[in-house]
Each structure stands twice: as C-alpha cells, then as structure tokens.
Amino acid sequence: MSMTSTLLKQVNEQKNASKVTDIKALVNEASRVIAPLGPLSAFAARHPWERMEEQTFDEVADWLRNTRNVELYPSTSMILSAKSRGEIDEVFLEMSLQRWLNSSSFNIPRKAAECFCRYSLEMDEVPDNLLASPELEKSVKGLGSWKADASGHFPIQPLSMYKEHKAGGNVASLLDHHVIKWCKLYLDDSQAGWSMPKRDEGFYRSWQRLIQHDPALSRDQRRSLRNWPQKADMALEVALSALKIPQSEIQTYLEGHLLSLPGWAGMMLWRSQQSQHERSLLLEYLAVRISMEWALLKPYLPVQKKYLEKKVQIDSLVAAWIHCGGLTFKKWLKMSIDQQKEYLTFAYTFNERVRKQLCLEAWEQTYADQLSHKIVSNQHVHNETKPALAQFAFCIDVRSEPFRRYLEKEGPFETLGVAGFFGLPIETCELDSHHTHPSLPVMHKPQHRIEENSDENELKQYQQRKQAVESLSYTFKTMKQQALPSLLLPEVSGPWLTIQMLARSFLPRKAGQLLHSLRDSWLRKPDTNLSLHSAEETESEVSLGFSDEDQVKYVRQTLKMMGLIKNFAPLVVICGHGSKSTNNPYAASLDCGACGGASGAFNARVLAALCNLPKVRKALSDKGIDIPEETVFAAAEHNTTVNELKWLYVPELSKSAQEAFDCIEEALPKVSQQANADSISQLPTIKTRLKDPMAEAHRLAEDWSEIRPEWGLARNAAFIIGERQLTQNCNLEGRAFLHNYNWKQDPDGQILASIIAGPGTVAQWINLQYYASTVAPHFYGSGNKATQTVTAGLGVMQGAASDLLTGLPWQSVMASDEEAYHAPLRLLIVIQAPREYVERLLDSDKVFSQKVQNGWVKLATVDPKGHWENW
Amino acid sequence: MVSASIPVILTLFFAALLLSGLSGLVFLHKRVPLGYVRVHIGIISLPAFVSLAALLNIKGNDHVGLLHLDFLAWFMAFFVLMIGIVIQRFSVRYLLGDGSYRKYFALFTFIAGAASVAWLSDDLRLLVGCWGITLAGLTILIGLNREWKVTRTAARRSGRVFAISWLAILAATIWLFQITGSWNLSSVLSNDHLTHMDSWEKTGINLLLVLGVIIPAAQWPFQNWLIESVVAPTPVSAIMHAGIVNAGGMILTRFSPLFNGDIAQLFLLILSSISVIVGIGISLVQVDYKRQLVGSTISQMGFMLIQCALGAYLAAIIHLVLHGLFKATLFLQAGSALPRREGASQVSQKPSSLWVLTGYVLGLLAGGAYWMLVSGGAYQFVNAFVLGWSLSFSWTTLIAFSRGRIDRAVGLFFLGGSVIVYFLIHSLFKDWLHTAVYQGVQLPMPLVLIVVCLLILASVMGTLAARYPSSALFAVLYLWLVKLGEGQAKSTESHPSYLKQYLSEGGYRS
C-alpha cells in the first residue's frame, strides 16, 4: 500500500472515531486573520483586521508581534520625531503614564517607578559603555534564578519555520517561493501568452495534475505527491495528519499559514467571495500549501519545535534602572535580592511595547486636544450668513476640506460633506464597455446597474474609433507574445517608442497633455444618457436602472444624509472626485474610496440627474422636501491632483442658476490656484522656489517619472460629523473627513446611525490602511514603488518575487527613506450632538461600541453648548 | 552644424566627459543641495551633444591615438550617453526620497561614460578597462540597497558572472597580444596578422569572446543573473536592458574579421538559438511584467547574436540600438502595466476567412519579394521569413478583426506606416554604417534552415499547447519554462523586511 493511501485510511479512521470539526468551517474561521484583497486597478482601502475587532487593538498588536514579529505601534524614531515637532504633548504623556501606573500593581516605591518610567519614555537608549561595564556584571550576580513570569503561551507556527534548509533560510521560505509561483500562475489575469494548463478545473486540481511533473522539485518529492488525493479538503486533512497537527491546533495552524503570505491568501479569499465556482478557493490554497509543506519537510519529520524561549536580559534591565531610574550600582547592591527582583519585574513590565502604547495614546490625545481648541475657539466667530448662491456637495474625503475652505472664501457658496458614492448602491458601466465597476464602499454589494448609452449611429462610429485604438495596443501586446513577430517588434515600434520616451522625459507636461488631447479628439465620445429607469421589475440581484420608488428613496435618503432638505440654493453642484496620475499602478488608491477605488464622477451624475427629474421632485415635496422650481442640480468632478472642478453635467439652467454658474466659473481659477499652492508645498521637491503651482500640479499629473503625484489621504486623523459652521474657517490641514449632520433634524438618531455605519466605516478602513502601511510597511504596506513589479495583472510584488502586496506603497506614507509623512493615529470620530444621542448610538450599534471600546477608533463629542468631551 | 576638426571635437568630448564625471562626484557630497541635480542633467548632456556633432562631421575611418573614430563608434557613444541622460532625467523624480539618491546619479554617469569610451577605443587595454568599469558600476548599482537581502544575493551573483565574462574577454585580448604583439585592435585584425594566426588559436580566442558576450546578453545557460536582478529599481533595469546586455553585438562587430568564418560562429549560433526559444518561452509563461520583459530581452539578444553568427553585423547593430530604445521605454513605463479597468479589448466576431487568407498570401508575397530584392544570403532568408510572418500576423489582428471601415483604415494606415518607417530606418542605417561594419561570410544554408525550423517550432509551441492542454508533454515543457524563468529560492523574500530596519533607524531628523 502506498504512503498516501495509508495516510488516507488514517484520516478516515480518525473521522469515524471522534467527532471531527469540519475542515471547511475551520478554514473559514482561520480566514479571520487576513483581509480579502481585490485587484490593484480598483484599489479600495481595506481594514487589515476587519474580523478581529472583538479583540482589543493592543491584543491584536501583541498577537502579531508574537506570531510574525510585526510591530503595530509607531517606531521609536517616529515617536521621537513627533515629539520634536510638538505633536506629542508631555502633559498628555504624563497623564497616560499615571493612568497606567494606577492600573498596574507593583511592589516598588511609586516615586522610583515614576522616575524610571518618565526617563524611559524619553526613548533614550542605554549607552553601550554602561552595558559593558564590569560593575554591571557584578550587580547581576545572584539573580540567576529570576525569571519574568512570561506567559507560557507560544504561538503555533507552521512546522516549516523550525527547519533550516540546505539552500539557506528555513524551509518556510522555500515553501513560500513555490507557493508564490503557483498562485500567480493560477490567478493570472490573461497576462501570460501560455496560461497554466487545466486552470479552469480549479486551483487544487490543476496543481495536483502538474506537481508530479514539476522540475523545481526533486524526484522524491514529485513521487510522494503523485497519488495525492483528488479533492482539496481530503488533501488538506491528509497533509495535516501526516504533519501530526492535533485537532485542537488545526485552526491556529491554518492561521499561521495564512499569515505567511497574507496577500496571496487574501486574493484567494477575495476571489472565493466573487464567484460561485471558486467558493472553496481558500481551502484549495491551504491544501496546496500544506501538502507542499509536507513534501518539503518529509525528510526531516518529525520536526522538533524549538520554542525560542524569550531570553530576558537581566543585565539590560539592571542597566535600564541605572540609566533611567536614577539608581547607582552602589544603591543597587545594597538592596536585598527580593527587592532587586521586584525592581527587575517592574522594568520588565514597563517594556518597549507599553512605552510605545503610552506614546501613541499621548500622540492621539494631543491631536484631539489641538483639534478641540481649533473647533471650540471657532464657536464664537459667527459671521452671519447670506443665503448661498450655490451649494456644493463634496465627498467626505480629507482632500475635499482644503478645497471647500478656499471655495467658501471666494463667494457666497455653501459646501456640504457626504460619502462620495452619494448613497447610490450602483455598479457602473461606461459607454461601449464590457466591464462593470461596483461604485460603492467595498463592504456593500451593488443593487442597480447604471449604463451609459447614446444614439445608435454615433455609438457605432465611436465603437470603431475606439476599436482602432484598442486594436493597436492589442496588436502590440500579442506581437510581444508571438515568437517571430516579437523579434521584429523592436525594429517596428522602436522609433515610435523613442519619440514618446524623449517627449515624456523632457517635456513631461506638454507631452502628456498632447497625448491625451490627441486621444480624446480622435475618440470624440458622444454625449451619453444614463439608464436611470428600469424597464421592468426583475428578480435578479442587480437590476438595470431604478424603479420609481427607488429613485425617490435614494434621493431622499442622500439629501437627508447631507442635511439638505430646505433652503436650496438656485444651483446645487454634486461633486464626485477622482485623481490623475501617469504610470502609477496605485492610481486607484488616489481615487474615491467610497466608490470602490474609482472616480465618483459617475455617481455624481446619477444623483444630479435624479434630482432634476420632475417626478422625483413631486414625490419629494409630498414627503416634505420642497425643492424650488428654479433650483437646478448639476454634477462636477473634483480632480484632487490638480485641484480643479470639471463640469460633467449641466442641464438647462434657470436664470438664477445661470447667475450662480457664472459666479462659480469666475471663482474657480483662484480656488484651484490656492488649493494647489497649499498641496504642492507639502510634497517633497528638489526645487527651492515654486513659481507656478498650477503648472506644477499639471506636471505631477502628467509626468511618467513622478513617484508621488499627490499625497492622497496621508495624514488623515479625524472624522467630524456635524454642521459646517462647526469647522468653517478652521484650517484642518486636510486631515479631517467632514460629514454634514444636524442633530435637530434627526430626532430618532437614524441618520447618525447610518453615517456611523456607512461613511464612518469607510473612513475607519482608510485610516487603518494608512496606519498599517506606515507602522508595518513591509507586511501591511507594499514597499518601495521603484522595485515593484506588476504581476498577473492583479497587483504588485517586490523584487523578483514576493507576497502579493496589500497596502499602500512606501512613497505614499513616507516623504523620504528617512522621514515619515503620515502620522499613524487611529481615527478620531467627533460627533456634534447631545450626549444622549451618542449614548443611544452606542447602545444600539454594538459593532460601533465594540470599535470604540477595543480601541479601533477614538470617540469625542461636541455638545450643543460647544463643550468638547473625549469618550 | 559648423564643421570642426577631429582634435577639437575630441578635446571637447573628453573635457565634457570629465566634467560630467566630476559633476557626479560633486553631487555625492551631502552639502550640495538636491536642486543641483538639474544642473547635473545639463552637464551630462554636453558629451552627448559633442558626440552628435562628431557624428555629423564624420568622414570615413579615423584612428587617433588609442581611439577608433568611425561612424559606428561615435554612434554607439551617442546612443549610450543618450540612454544615460533619459534615465537620469527619469530618476530625478522617480527616485526622489531614496536613501541612495545621490549615488544613483554618480553611478549612472560613470557607467554611461565608461561604456561610451569603450566603444570609441581602438586600444584593447582601454576597451577592456572601460568595459570593466561599466560592469563593476552595474554590479554596484544592482546591490545599492545593502539592507535588503535579495539585492545582496542578486548583486553577488551578477558580480560573479560579470567577472567571468570580463576575464574571458581579458584573456582573449592578452592572447591576441601574445600572437600579434600589438594592443591595437585595427592592426591586430589586419589581414596580415589574421592569415598568420593558427586556426586553433583563432577558435580559442573566439570561444573566449563568445563566453564573454553571452554572459552580459543573459544567454542560456547564464540567464539567471538577469532574472534575479529585477530587484534593482526600475531605472537601473532600464539602463541594464538598454545599454549593457547588448554589448555583445558591438564587441562581435568590432572583432568580426577575426570571428567570421570560424567554428565558434556555429557554437554561438546554437547557444543563441536555444536562448531565443528559452527567452520566448519565459515571456510566454511568466505573468510578472518585468520578468516578461527579461524573457523578451533574452530572446532579443539571442536574435542579435544569431545575426552576428550569420555574419549580418549591420542588422545586429540596428537591432541592438532599436531594441535598447524599445526596452528602455517599456521598463520606464512599467507602472502602466496594470490592465485598464475597461478590460482588454475583446474580439467579438470571427473574421471572414477571406481576410485572413489575404493576410497569409500577403505575408508570403512580401517575404518572397524581400528575399528576391536583397538578393539572398542566409541571414536575409531568416529575415524575410520573420518579416513575412509578422506582416501576415499584424494584418490579422489589425485589419481582419476590425469592426468597420474606420478602424480598418486606421489599421491599414499604421501597417503601411510601420512598413515605410522600417525600410526607411534600415536604409538610413545602411548608408551610415556600411563603411564601418564588416560584412561577413555567411554560414551554409542547411544550418540556417535548422535555425528557421527552430523558430517555427517556437512559434507554434504556444498554439499547440493551447490545443492539447492535458498532454503530459506540454505540461512538462510548460513547467520547465516556468522553472527557467524563476530565480533561485534565495532570490525570493516574502516581505521586504529591510523596511523595518529603515523605520527603526530613520524617521528622526534632529
């Protein structure tokens, strides 16, 4: 009987003997440690620990440090740099320290403890000469028996991590090398000319077929996998049992494997949620991974788990006391052994992790304090307001804040903040495209499909023009993949590419603009209509267009969400936002996060068009929202890279609306100028003087060599839910998400609840994505952009091969290799409402109260009297 | 341009080169503001301008001291310097914030400068020395990020094979000196000396040269260094693929009187044919953008060396220049490699077989006509074959699959335009270079037929594999190609953990 069949038999016996938990359920449970990861071309922020919010932030941080050696607190140097910039106030640090001292128990004099802690919080390293001093050696004598009461809880790691491999590195890294290869070959989005054989039968099946021929394995290894089970779940069980993983540890064991390559595993998880026929893809992934682990480990089995006993360096603890605690060797030696042990225990407890945690809290509190001062001092400055000539609804995105500020300064304009998908659960389909994009926050599923369509005749012409452009790039791509034509390709396309290369290098702005205008004037996209009305009720999940009731429902909801139910100005502009960058795989990360990593232009058009429908207006007025006849809704796109507002949809204007329109047109150039001067001064540059911010902004957008076209949402820190008066005239430095909210219009708290559940979650996810990419750039970020390679048309890897990287690149959060730009702070949610409102919200929304309680977000309120309260 | 005498131009050229080298060194100093980089770009364009002026003033061959100043030499110097400028201009923004920002510019300047002198030199010592500086500079560039484990691995491996390659060329030149007593390339390769050389000596030297050129060209079985060196930042890859890997074509062209008609030619032909197939295979099965480009470089360099082996040095020079520009552009726009959101263009309906058939006939006719017109020769047969095949292929995708009159017209326009530009460029090059490039004796026809058959086999491989997906043979072939395109396991690191180091060390400027 072969090895495999023996193993199979064993598994079956075990199954019969005891009640075994279903392996599928275990995989599902284990998948909580990773986040689903979609393709980079629709990058939308993901909360890396979405399903771990039941644990506190600090618990998750400890667990990650223990299992993967990933640190979730800001690094010492970031803290020091924040301190030197005054972003961490000593007063708050002292307060955090006192709170910590009060909550922990120790048996040494409080005064000594305080002294020790204060000095260690300076993050000053113990000098080497002290560590090497002979006196230190004397002082630790007799302490040999002291042991920190480290909990005996060791993380369960993949067995391959314990074994060294002869090629260097442990077996786990060899395993990663193999698994990365199989993942990218399987997941490839038509980049390869010759794709993986039998790919359509599923990941596990095609792997199982091919692995017996893989020359990258030794003959023994190939042979041992030859008769491996046909089914993924069976294979997984067989492999686990061959590795002798006890039932009780299986879930943790799987978690350890998922965390080895969280990106590829996350992509598998995402795919498994997308289509029915791949729904067990994550299990197949684990089956492949653990089967290969077994094959690679087979010669070394059984593997001895060497638990790396964390050696506590007694001498460094003593040195810390001498250096920070104001003790001398003399005093130390005078103490009794028991006393010394108490001191050691204290120094051990107040370790680096606690210090960083306290600093992070102080950093966050300092920010909250500064923000509260800005807001509270603003309360008294109440300039009486003229009725607005135009109202603008912007996305809550932090980049809207400076633009809104400058816009309001330039005229009688009122701006509002609302989530940039404008409450429309739609997927969008552009003219003559086969692709639909779910244009809503990633945690929701679209319910309606909105298509662009146009005149039949014009469409036909347009299709041909588009096809002409596409077939050129298609020919280029396929010629690259054909043996003989590929040899000729450089000689044919070389001259064209050279002209392009030279132009883009030496005239980046002009060349980029020329190429775009050539393309646009060739394509001449016809005017389009949107399929707003559904032909009939369909039973399918996604209906084409809206029913009449839906139209009214969504418009009413969104208007209520942004608090625009009376005092309509003659012109209301719905502003989606997008960005523009060239040669940037992360372009989507600069687009609207509420629209699933795409521009919000489409949604803005849909909402404005809906608001102009007479039928909708009539139904709204029946429900108490009276939109005056002369009020017109228009749509525009705020381009965040060049800070310009581009009209997308302007219907026929009433007289007063036309007046408003002209007024806006006049104000816009100045607004863009100011907003650009502001945002460009933040970007690292080699120029000493900036002459023309507009030209520079356009260069950033068009330059193919630009590594930081804009800062995106970096430095985001707060989410303010309240009236615009609360923050008007405050310079929030583009760090705050702003959502309009008037508690007086929300007696039952419904609106607040939906703001917290929808836009609040989007903002939190964005915030944590930036946070994670800053504190753990190698694990949750995606490394240096200059050394990335796009793989499988899905995402990027570092260097020759690596995990599929999930987060933001190094350049999106760092000003340079030496200097951080993003400040890793957890989101501060500020609600302007009476205390009861917030209490009611916390009572009814358990998910949210868990977030607050476990430190995933911070909460503060401003009550009607203008008092700030931290929760 | 005013005509200037050779000594004036030469003085200007070396002064400009010296100045740009100094500028690179100046920029290394921490006290020089970052804005200086714009001045630096200005300074490094000087030698390129001078070489352009020299190109326009060139009259026939000229030997001045250690230098060999023909059109080819100045042209290659200009080409390398130009690539250097484009890449440094790109790096100004692209590498901004990098810890080694200043070092990149100094190294790029040295590499491009040394390579340009290498191609100008007639003295073997100067040539080998400058080429050595270029290779050493490239190795340092690959390993510039010292904190990162995988770059250290890649730099070590590249350095090792570069050393072998350089030593092989060094040995060949010393051997030549032993025989002829001269370091002067043009006198070494004079008929007088060549006829007095023993054939085994000739073959020995040629084999050393072949070893020396196939390593930088990443030919099988030395392809791994190029695969692993994609860990270097994009501009480094660009200069590597545009200006370094193709050195073999230039070296063989310079040594062509010695190389031609030797058995080593056959050896090179075999290795490079295998490499063409391996390279095409790698770019077919791999899914990483940069690795596909590496695969394509391997096959393109294989093709260039086939051209050399078949004695078509002029064609090889044209190919290496255009490929360099092509590949530099493709690397620099590596950030655009994600498929656009609309999805790839789908071909909706099957084209009528009449259109497809027209394509075949057209390809056949064009290939045949080309061969007749250029009046034979082994390489021209290969070339006619490639031309005809490509024409019929692009006809199919551009015209047979079109949706209507507009895009068919555009397709025809581009197809016609490409054909015209192709012939224009080739005839221009021919005019410029015919005096400088030795036109070799060609290999016998049966050998060429074997090469053609191999290429056809490679072409249909993908199609056949798609038709028989379950065949074990194709599965094995597929996996072998994947394996050839993968580096060692050591070149994989699951996460770039050196960044953790950066965080703990950096982030604080007092």
Ligand SMILES: [Zn+2]
């Ligand atoms: Zn947005």
